[in-house]
Amino acid sequence: MERNVVLIALFAALIAALGLLPKFTLASGIPITAQSMGIMLCGTVLGARRGALAVVLFLVLVAAGLPLLAGGRGGLGVFTTPWAGFLFGFPVAAFVGGLVMEKWKSGNTTIVAGVAAIVGGIGALYLVAVPYYMVMKPAGLSEALITAMAPFMPGDLIKAVITGAITGALYKARPASVLSRA
Amino acid sequence: MISLTSPVRTRAHSWPAGAKLGALAVAGIALFVFDTLPAQLAAFAGMLGLYALPGRLFLRTGMERLWVLWPFVAIIGLFHLVTQTWFEGLLILLRLVTAVGLANLVTMTTPLDDMIAVIRWLATPLRRFGLNTRALELSIALVIRILPTLIDNGQRLIQSWRARSRRRPGWQIVMPFTLLALDDAEHMADALRARGGLVDKKGDFDGT
Numbered sequence: 523m524e525r526n527v528v529l530i531a532l533f534a535a536l537i538a539a540l541g542l543l544p545k546f547t548l549a550s551g552i553p554i555t556a557q558s559m560g561i562m563l564c565g566t567v568l569g570a571r572r573g574a575l576a577v578v579l580f581l582v583l584v585a586a587g588l589p590l591l592a593g594g595r596g597g598l599g600v601f602t603t604p605w606a607g608f609l610f611g612f613p614v615a616a617f618v619g620g621l622v623m624e625k626w627k628s629g630n631t632t633i634v635a636g637v638a639a640i641v642g643g644i645g646a647l648y649l650v651a652v653p654y655y656m657v658m659k660p661a662g663l664s665e666a667l668i669t670a671m672a673p674f675m676p677g678d679l680i681k682a683v684i685t686g687a688i689t690g691a692l693y694k695a696r697p698a699s700v701l702s703r704a
Numbered sequence: 705m706i707s708l709t710s711p712v713r714t715r716a717h718s719w720p721a722g723a724k725l726g727a728l729a730v731a732g733i734a735l736f737v738f739d740t741l742p743a744q745l746a747a748f749a750g751m752l753g754l755y756a757l758p759g760r761l762f763l764r765t766g767m768e769r770l771w772v773l774w775p776f777v778a779i780i781g782l783f784h785l786v787t788q789t790w791f792e793g794l795l796i797l798l799r800l801v802t803a804v805g806l807a808n809l810v811t812m813t814t815p816l817d818d819m820i821a822v823i824r825w826l827a828t829p830l831r832r833f834g835l836n837t838r839a840l841e842l843s844i845a846l847v848i849r850i851l852p853t854l855i856d857n858g859q860r861l862i863q864s865w866r867a868r869s870r871r872r873p874g875w876q877i878v879m880p881f882t883l884l885a886l887d888d889a890e891h892m893a894d895a896l897r898a899r900g901g902l903v904d905k906k907g908d909f910d911g912t
Binding site: 523524525527528529530531532534535536538539540542543556559563567579580582583585586587588589590593594595596597598599600601602603604605659665668669673684687688691692695696699 | 708709725728732769770772773776779780783787796800803804805806807808810811812814816819820823839840842843844846847848850851854855858862875877878879881882883885886887888889890892893896897901902
């Protein structure tokens with residue numbers, strides 16, 4: 523019980539810390555923040571339920587007024603933009619990613635985690651974020667895909683691959699701490 | 705810990721947080737219901753007026769907070785210019801900025817403690833479904849406590865990377881960063897258990 527609560531709190535803090543660290547520059551020169559990687563890691567390391575709870579906890583603190591989103595954003599304002607579907611989709615993303623990890627136990631952890639990050643952190647996330655954008659802006663499907671999905675897609679794919687590598691390495695170093703596989 | 709509250713104390717600081725959040729919800733719905741240019745312009749002007757009321761410093765801080773919206777405004781604006789639907793775009797942008805501005809006003813005038821009290825109140829009915837609200841409160845405190853330590857760890861990792869490499873620190877840092885954090889978490893869990901833990905007969909936060 524204590525361990526679960528601490529790990530949930532820790533991963534909520536980890537999402538925030540990854541957003542506050544300086545931006546990483548990819549080989550191609552595109553700067554990306556690691557925040558959405560934190561969301562993917564919540565699912566692949568903590569599993570479905572705990573991963574989603576960690577993300578919810580993070581969002582609660584953002585709503586309460588802490589500047590924890592990448593770029594020091596936070597407060598209630600961020601939940602009112604048409605892009606807020608990404609925020610509401612974050613817990614779903616972690617849950618689905620965790621579910622993939624829990625159901626697919628047999629495979630190599632790195633590969634399974636990479637797939638889990640793509641299915642959850644990209645598939646499930648955009649399934650929430652794109653329709654939300656269409657309703658809240660309001661916008662048509664093609665407009666939503668251009669303005670809400672396309673700008674983030676390349677970075678998200680790279681982050682999913684890295685999430686797989688990190689989860690695999692963590693599982694090698696601390697198998698007991700990767701709860702989605704325990 | 706830094707927060708997004710206002711540098712000056714306003715009258716709105718002492719209003720109950722629940723009332724402010726309720727008013728914000730009503731205003732948000734109204735912005736979607738009254739979808740005409742005069743109504744949106746009036747709401748936009750009213751929002752700016754509210755920022756101006758507590759004085760210049762408050763106005764400037766508030767506008768700085770809103771400035772982070774510009775990439776979003778630019779993307780939407782560009783889209784509507786390209787598709788030649790600028791009137792529709794103007795309405796959407798006015799509503800977007802007003803909605804974010806009003807929500808940011810609530811954040812600026814509500815101390816973190818008040819906001820956490822509202823969260824606690826909102827979570828109370830969840831006790832019936834087995835949520836341990838004590839664990840929820842503890843985890844909020846834990847995040848606020850852990851975060852500076854994590855950032856510290858991250859900066860030390862970046863420094864040691866720079867001491868060894870001419871390349872910029874990259875994603876490779878995230879792995880040791882997470883590993884350090886996991887080890888800290890295990891120690892913290894032991895410490896909590898040694899101090900009596902989170903025994904609660906009503907059920908567990910993690911649902912086990």
